[in-house]
Amino acid sequence: MRGFKKISIIIALLLPLALNAQVTIVNGNHILEISGTLSTYYNHRWILPTETDKDKNRFNLRDAQFQFSGKIANQWRYEFQADLADFVSNTTGQPDAENPGLMEASVTYALPKIANIKIGYGKLPYSFQSLVPFVESPYWQRAEIARGDFFSRRDVGVTLSKSLFKNKLFLDAGAYTGLGEKSLIGVNDASGSLEYVGRAMFCYPARYRYRMIDFSHTVIPIFEIAINGRYTKRNLPSGATFPAGSTGGYGMKIIDGEKYVYGADFAIQYKGLSIQLEAHQLKGIPTDTMSSLLFGTPQSFNGGFFKSGSAVAQINYYLKPANSVFSFRYEYQNISDLAEGYTERYSAAYAYKFKAANAMLKMQYYFFGKKETLADIKFNQQLRIGLQFNF
Amino acid sequence: MLQTINYTKQNLIKIFVISAAFFITSAFHPKGSAAIKYSKSFSTQVSESSDVVIDASGQHIYMVSDNGLLFETNSEGKIIRESDIRGIDFEGICMADQLLYISDESARKVYSVNPENLKIVKTFNLNYNAGRNRGFESIAYNASLKQFYLISEKEEIVVRVYNEQFEQLNELSFKASADISSACFHNNHLWLLSDEDHKLMMLDDNFQVSREFTMNVHNPEGFFFDALGNLMVLSDDMAKLYQFEAALIQ
Numbered sequence: 145m146r147g148f149k150k151i152s153i154i155i156a157l158l159l160p161l162a163l164n165a166q167v168t169i170v171n172g173n174h175i176l177e178i179s180g181t182l183s184t185y186y187n188h189r190w191i192l193p194t195e196t197d198k199d200k201n202r203f204n205l206r207d208a209q210f211q212f213s214g215k216i217a218n219q220w221r222y223e224f225q226a227d228l229a230d231f232v233s234n235t236t237g238q239p240d241a242e243n244p245g246l247m248e249a250s251v252t253y254a255l256p257k258i259a260n261i262k263i264g265y266g267k268l269p270y271s272f273q274s275l276v277p278f279v280e281s282p283y284w285q286r287a288e289i290a291r292g293d294f295f296s297r298r299d300v301g302v303t304l305s306k307s308l309f310k311n312k313l314f315l316d317a318g319a320y321t322g323l324g325e326k327s328l329i330g331v332n333d334a335s336g337s338l339e340y341v342g343r344a345m346f347c348y349p350a351r352y353r354y355r356m357i358d359f360s361h362t363v364i365p366i367f368e369i370a371i372n373g374r375y376t377k378r379n380l381p382s383g384a385t386f387p388a389g390s391t392g393g394y395g396m397k398i399i400d401g402e403k404y405v406y407g408a409d410f411a412i413q414y415k416g417l418s419i420q421l422e423a424h425q426l427k428g429i430p431t432d433t434m435s436s437l438l439f440g441t442p443q444s445f446n447g448g449f450f451k452s453g454s455a456v457a458q459i460n461y462y463l464k465p466a467n468s469v470f471s472f473r474y475e476y477q478n479i480s481d482l483a484e485g486y487t488e489r490y491s492a493a494y495a496y497k498f499k500a501a502n503a504m505l506k507m508q509y510y511f512f513g514k515k516e517t518l519a520d521i522k523f524n525q526q527l528r529i530g531l532q533f534n535f
Numbered sequence: 536m537l538q539t540i541n542y543t544k545q546n547l548i549k550i551f552v553i554s555a556a557f558f559i560t561s562a563f564h565p566k567g568s569a570a571i572k573y574s575k576s577f578s579t580q581v582s583e584s585s586d587v588v589i590d591a592s593g594q595h596i597y598m599v600s601d602n603g604l605l606f607e608t609n610s611e612g613k614i615i616r617e618s619d620i621r622g623i624d625f626e627g628i629c630m631a632d633q634l635l636y637i638s639d640e641s642a643r644k645v646y647s648v649n650p651e652n653l654k655i656v657k658t659f660n661l662n663y664n665a666g667r668n669r670g671f672e673s674i675a676y677n678a679s680l681k682q683f684y685l686i687s688e689k690e691e692i693v694v695r696v697y698n699e700q701f702e703q704l705n706e707l708s709f710k711a712s713a714d715i716s717s718a719c720f721h722n723n724h725l726w727l728l729s730d731e732d733h734k735l736m737m738l739d740d741n742f743q744v745s746r747e748f749t750m751n752v753h754n755p756e757g758f759f760f761d762a763l764g765n766l767m768v769l770s771d772d773m774a775k776l777y778q779f780e781a782a783l784i785q
Contacts, residue, residue, distance in 0.1 A: 166666040168643070175623060175641045177667035213667065215641065218602050218623060310582060310774045350753055350772035360713070360731035363751045502690055 166502075166535050173217040180210040181279055185506075185530025189523040200523075205229045206284070207532070209247070221252040223266070244298060244325040262303040262318075265328065268296065269303060269316035269343040270372045272409040273422055273456055275354045282357065282460065282469040282495035284508045284528040287422075288477055288487075289454040293393040294426055295374065295405050296324020299339070311351035317342040322376045322398060326390040333398070334384035337376055345370035356420060357462050357469050358413035359497070367412040377402045379431055394479050394518065395437060396452060401430040416462040426452040439482045451481040469495040473510075479518045487521070488513035502534040568734060568747035571766075571784070573777035579612030579769070586673070586717050586757035587769045587776075588628045588635070593762030595650065597635055599625035601771070605637065605653060610761065612776045618653035620646070624667075627674035627717065628757075631683070631699075638685060640670040645685070645701060659701040663687065671695070673718035675725060684725060689714040694742060711736065711744045717757045717769075728758050728768070735766070748784065752777050760784075 169176045189200045208229040214222045230245035250264030267275060273290040274297050290297065301320030307313065321327040322339030345352070345368050352368035380386070380400045391397050407424035429449045430437050438446050453476075460471040471493040478486040491510035498504065511525040583601040587608075590597075598606045603622030607615045627638035634656060635648040645659040663670050665687065672688035682704065683697045692715050696705040709715065709727075716730035724745075725738045733755060737746040750768065757769035764781030 166669065167664050168641070168667045168670065170641075170643050170660075173623065173642070175667060179666060215623060215667075217621065311772070350770075361733075362753060363733050364753050366753070500691070 174214065175216075176212060176214040178210070178212055179535060181207045181532065181534050182209075183207040183530060183532040185284055185528050188527045190525040191523045195522045197522075200526075205233075206243070206530070207278075208232075211248075219254050221254075223248045223250055223252075225249075244328070246328060247298070258306075260305040262305065263301075265298060265300045267298055268320065268341050268374075269305075269318065270295065270341050270374055270405075271297075271407060271422065271424070272354065272368075272370065272411060272420060276356050277354065279504075279532060279534055280355050280357065282471045282493040282504070282506055282508075283473070283491065284493075284506055284530065287456040287458075287473065287475050288489065289422075289424055289456060289475070292325065292397070294396055294424070294452060294454070296320075296322075296339075296397060299324050300327040301338070312347050314345045314347075315343075322378065323387065323390055324397060326387050329387060331387075333378065333386050333390070334380050335378035335400075337378040339374060339376035341372070341374040343370060343372035352411060352413075355413075356418060356458070356471070357460050357495075358416050358418045359462055361416045361462070361464055362413050363415070365412060365414040367410065369408070369410050371406075371408045373404070373406040375402075375404050394452075396426060396428060396479075399428045399430055399437060400432065400435070401428060403428050416464060418460045418462075420456070420458045420460075422457075423455040424453065428452075437480070439480065441482050446482055453478045453481070467497045467499060469493070469497065469504075471495075477516070477519075479516055483516070483518050485516040485518070486514060487516040487519050504532045506530060506532055568749045569783075571748045571750050571779050573750070573752065573768070573779050575778040577611035577776045577778075579608065579774050579776055580614045581606050581608065581612065582774065584612075584756065584769055584771055584774065585626045586628045587759055587767070588630055588719075588757075589759045589761060589767075590630055590650065596759075597628060597630075597650065598757075598769070599628045599637055601625070603639065605635075605648065607650075607653070610767075610776075616653060618648070620648065620653065620655060622646070626670075626672045626688075627685075629674045629676045629683075629719070631676035631678070636674055636676065636683065638671045638674040640672055640688075641667045643670055645671075645674065645683075661685070661701065663693075663695075665690075673715055673727070675718035675720045677720050677725070679723070684718060684720070686715045686718050686727065688716065689731075707742055709742065716755060719759055721760050726758075728755055730755055735768075750777075750779070 166179045183206045186203050187200055207227055209227045211225040225248040226246050230243045248266040250262050250266040252260050252262040254260050271290050273287045299320035301318050303318035306315045318341050319338050321332050347368045350366050352366055386398055404427045409422040411420045427449055433443055437450050455476045458473040462469050473491040475489040489510055489512055493508045496505040507529045509527045515521050581598045581600055584598050585601050587598045596608050598608050601624055603625050605618035605620050609615055622639045624641040625637050626640040629636050635650050637646045643661050643663055647656045649656050669688055671685040673686040675684045681699055685695045687693045692709040694707045694709050697703055712729035713731040714729055715727050717728040719726045727736045733750055735748045736744045739745040752768050752770050754770050754772040755768050756771040759767050761767055766779040766784050768777045
């Protein structure tokens, strides 16, 4: 029985290697690329002695994505990306922020020498950790801050983008529903407000791409430094509530009141070594001074607002002769400055990059240094191992 | 629990130390290849330049860009003329029989262009079923065999051999580098440039690497040999042309 289990693990992990079919279709100036990602992992959690539920010890088909990416001349671009694994597994009807099913549905028009205008649903220009494509990461999970409980990662809206000084300065700004992944339900909340997001990234001495790993062993040090912020003010009419599931795991993703999120990130890469640092602060000013987000503290203590903070530090090295990535990540998170404690998480990841195909065997392990009571974490450690295959 | 954490931390430190040791050792260039350093560099005016070629007279330099544009530049990368051709993603350029040949990677097309007026003479449609950015990144011309070599970038690297009517004659797999960013036929040899490995390779008649040079250039996307035999390497992200003395390549 034990042998059968081992064999089934190996088969499940290698199954995606059977496919390899990235295709481009050309018709005059219209170019359409069809691609996708398949990934499967096995997850094991060391739960607390007081817990009995081991439902997270399982195989999981994480990605069964397909992507249509098109271009008409150099003026129009469109992208449609969806994940069938998310659609099938989502039995609640509530889009999961990290795995929302529909990942991108947008059209970009290039106004020559002015800016690119992107309209539709897709990633928001906020946070390096969020903007790195998942398939470029050696990890199976993004840093907690970039998993969609504190700020949305995707939304419907319009984004203006401009690059300057030979791709050394990138500016993005946009307006969105503010409902994040829940914007797909087609209506706004009762406040009818929007969220505004902006990001400025400076790179030197050359363009820095949203990548965690320096696969090409860059011969000169290249870095990026960026600031980003977002703002929304939502005043719900009396008796109205936000759509179910839209406020995130801690009730902070959208709030009845004003919400500011601001952050900065820095990344550098050189000869296979890469480092990413990132910090964010969320400031929420609930309309209701008795809001649960203020934890029942008096206004003389809370000043009418709460803050949430987080930081991520990650170091990676790509050992080229062995096609191997080694990575370590430290995360700090204080869900609310009005509640006691904070959470520290230490992660290590290893990824083996297959040469013959665009595939990676990825392994991630993490444990907690400290746990904040609010986080309600019912386990101590987690190990995840699996295969990611892009076609 | 505390013991488990301490044990894990010790292992993490060990892995980090091993990684650091590999990092230091990998700073040296690979065995069997010569490391060369540039002597001069020039900032180019062409944005997102992707390949470059010099004509037989050694007087005219033509540069293409990722956004489908063609320019004539001087030897320091300053724009002299811009073509009104609007392609999609020009990635490779070479010269053959007094004509420029440009590979539009995404569109899977090769344009022959008159260098006098920078207008298209003929368009060839090629078929290569890979990703949009996995088409023909490089093009080179062997005048003695009257053959074109079109080379895909990576996953996998394929060298296709075409006649002058762009009828396919052969196809080979190339595995000596992580990618290929540019190609050039020079002194009766096919030379290939790798962006990710930062190296230039000279191939023998069997498409095997016979000489190899590693270079300290970030994102090398194109190259040519000037009239004096100097190697000129074009960096896309740095928007620069780097000059390596001819003596380094002898």
